[in-house]
Amino acid sequence: xxxxxxxxxxxxxxSGIFLGGLYALLAIGMTLxxxxxxxxxxxxxxxxxxxMYIAYALFSYFQVDPYLSVFIAAPVLFGLGVILQKFxxxxxxxxxxxxxxxxxxxxxxxxxxLANLATIFFASDYRSTPVSYATKAWYLxxxxxxxxxxxxxxxxxxxxxxxxxxxxxxxxxxxxxxDLGKSIRATAQDNDAALLMGINxxxxxxxxxxxxxxxxxxxxxxxxxxxxxxxxxxxxxxxIAFVITILGGxxxxxxxxxxxxxxxxxxSLTATYVGMGWAPVGRFIIFIAAxxxxxxxxxxxxxxxxxxx
Amino acid sequence: xxxxxxxxxxxxxxxxxxxxxxxxQSGEIAALIGANGAGKSTILKTISGIVKPSGGKIIFDGKxxxxxxxxxxxxxxxxxxxxxxRLFVEMTxxxxxDLGSLKGNAKKLREETKTxxxxxxxxxxxxxxxxxxxxxxxxxxxVAIGRGLMSKPKLIMFDEPSLGLAPIxxxxxxxxxxxxRSEGMTILIVEQNVKLSLAIxxxxxxxxxxxxxxxxxxxxxxxxxxxxxxxxGV
Numbered sequence: 001x002x003x004x005x006x007x008x009x010x011x012x013x014x015s016g017i018f019l020g021g022l023y024a025l026l027a028i029g030m031t032l033x034x035x036x037x038x039x040x041x042x043x044x045x046x047x048x049x050x051x052m053y054i055a056y057a058l059f060s061y062f063q064v065d066p067y068l069s070v071f072i073a074a075p076v077l078f079g080l081g082v083i084l085q086k087f088x089x090x091x092x093x094x095x096x097x098x099x100x101x102x103x104x105x106x107x108x109x110x111x112x113x114l115a116n117l118a119t120i121f122f123a124s125d126y127r128s129t130p131v132s133y134a135t136k137a138w139y140l141x142x143x144x145x146x147x148x149x150x151x152x153x154x155x156x157x158x159x160x161x162x163x164x165x166x167x168x169x170x171x172x173x174x175x176x177x178x179d180l181g182k183s184i185r186a187t188a189q190d191n192d193a194a195l196l197m198g199i200n201x202x203x204x205x206x207x208x209x210x211x212x213x214x215x216x217x218x219x220x221x222x223x224x225x226x227x228x229x230x231x232x233x234x235x236x237x238x239x240i241a242f243v244i245t246i247l248g249g250x251x252x253x254x255x256x257x258x259x260x261x262x263x264x265x266x267x268s269l270t271a272t273y274v275g276m277g278w279a280p281v282g283r284f285i286i287f288i289a290a291x292x293x294x295x296x297x298x299x300x301x302x303x304x305x306x307x308x309x
Numbered sequence: 310x311x312x313x314x315x316x317x318x319x320x321x322x323x324x325x326x327x328x329x330x331x332x333x334q335s336g337e338i339a340a341l342i343g344a345n346g347a348g349k350s351t352i353l354k355t356i357s358g359i360v361k362p363s364g365g366k367i368i369f370d371g372k373x374x375x376x377x378x379x380x381x382x383x384x385x386x387x388x389x390x391x392x393x394x395r396l397f398v399e400m401t402x403x404x405x406x407d408l409g410s411l412k413g414n415a416k417k418l419r420e421e422t423k424t425x426x427x428x429x430x431x432x433x434x435x436x437x438x439x440x441x442x443x444x445x446x447x448x449x450x451x452v453a454i455g456r457g458l459m460s461k462p463k464l465i466m467f468d469e470p471s472l473g474l475a476p477i478x479x480x481x482x483x484x485x486x487x488x489x490r491s492e493g494m495t496i497l498i499v500e501q502n503v504k505l506s507l508a509i510x511x512x513x514x515x516x517x518x519x520x521x522x523x524x525x526x527x528x529x530x531x532x533x534x535x536x537x538x539x540x541x542g543v
Contacts, residue, residue, distance in 0.1 A: 179407070179411055179416075182400070182404055182407060182408055183408070183411065185397070185399075185400065186397050186400070186408050189397045189398065189399055189400070190395050190396075190397060192359055192391070192395065193391060193395035193396070193397065194408075195358075195359060195379045195380055196357060196359070196379070196383070196388075196389045196391060196395075197380075197383065197408045197409060197411060197456075197460075198380045198381070198382070198383035198384065198411050198412045198460070199380055199408075199411065200378070200380045201380070306440060306442075306443065307398075307440070307442050307443055
């Protein structure tokens with residue numbers, strides 16, 4: 001392997017990890033909702049789109065840096081998620097019908113409404129937030145003068161990645177160290193037993209939907225310095241989150257993190273070595289491979305290690 | 310302390326509990342016995358609000374509780390150790406215990422109660438960082454009981470605590486139940502192990518096909534001819 005080939009490979013893997021970290025944040029929201037409510041939220045990408053438009057609007061009208069708008073988009077999306085869950089999804093969950101997937105179909109509808117509202121308010125033009133640091137990068141040779149190879153790391157990508165890591169760490173702390181977080185996990189594991197512990201499981205559902213939405217809203221703010229924004233951008237991210245949720249294992253946050261990283265790196269590799277347009281193909285190869293070879297997701301492998309079954 | 314008045318319970322169109330009334334006095338061990346499918350677990354689930362009765366009243370500590378939300382009941386001092394343990398298997402022993410004390414006074418006394426639970430089950434202290442799903446059946450039952458105790462209940466209900474355990478462990482669990490009573494808690498136990506539960510019960514009620522067919526003290530029922538042939542196999 002020549003040093004140029006090595007540079008390309010390392011560069012590809014680094015951008016794959018960065019992309020994977022953002023994917024993980026995106027998918028954790030979906031898998032949390034999946035764990036507690038047992039439904040796939042197919043409006044997930046559209047919620048991210050809302051977060052992106054919030055960041056876009058704050059940047060265009062008030063010159064707020066997209067990274068700072070995390071602090072605004074996350075609470076707004078939390079509120080939106082709570083409203084959606086309380087007034088739309090919960091009432092549908094109560095209805096006994098032939099199709100238990102009614103709530104899933106409802107989330108598709110919510111996604112459509114959000115995308116169309118975005119078209120009404122912002123038109124279907126491509127938008128971006130031209131931040132001053134958009135093309136800034138760090139070079140390995142800046143830190144290590146005699147380095148035999150040269151790597152460049154994009155500034156916005158690395159900042160987005162670090163913030164995604166930070167949010168994931170805070171979430172982990174919340175879920176494992178606080179009573180509310182433990183209650184959410186308990187509800188996901190055993191609804192009736194949670195009730196017996198005095199956990200208001202309906203409220204946990206509302207909080208979880210809010211939390212999942214705020215996470216994806218934050219992910220939106222992290223994506224906007226990198227991606228173009230248009231009203232229909234949500235669909236592709238719903239698919240990405242869905243693939244990661246299946247790959248990681250339904251309802252597992254650890255699975256979502258590992259799955260996100262795998263998908264990010266794999267997509268990055270296909271983009272470099274097969275061609276830019278092939279990245280979505282790589283995504284679906286992973287999806288189908290996961291369904292065939294590890295139908296329980298990555299978390300089922302962990303479970304086998306920990307429980308011996 | 311706990312009074313069940315004429316409750317009926319239906320699952321959809323099927324009535325499974327018919328006009329059952331009984332009461333549990335403060336400080337006693339009451340047992341609800343009967344064959345599989347007699348409606349024992351359903352009655353416990355009705356008391357703890359997971360299943361709503363279609364008729365009748367449940368009074369606990371002077372309050373009518375059958376209209377309360379199930380998640381509010383634990384604060385009234387009623388704990389339910391469910392059938393098949395129902396632990397949070399992907400959480401540690403300690404986290405399971407913490408989840409037993411989410412509310413009110415129990416939350417304030419959490420560390421204290423936990424020490425007490427660890428004294429009662431020293432094995433759990435050794436395994437407190439282990440995932441509940443990796444424990445043996447007996448240890449899991451200990452966690453389930455401990456989790457129930459964490460809420461500082463006045464009355465604790467056990468649903469089939471001997472289920473799936475080796476005979477020697479069953480005896481241990483029953484010893485623990487007696488200890489719990491001696492610490493001032495009232496106990497309602499549902500069991501298929503009729504012999505052992507009658508031996509420790511002050512008062513017992515026999516259910517068959519959702520109806521109360523017999524009641525008496527544990528000792529009298531143990532001597533009853535019908536009980537002997539139907540449940541004890543002697």
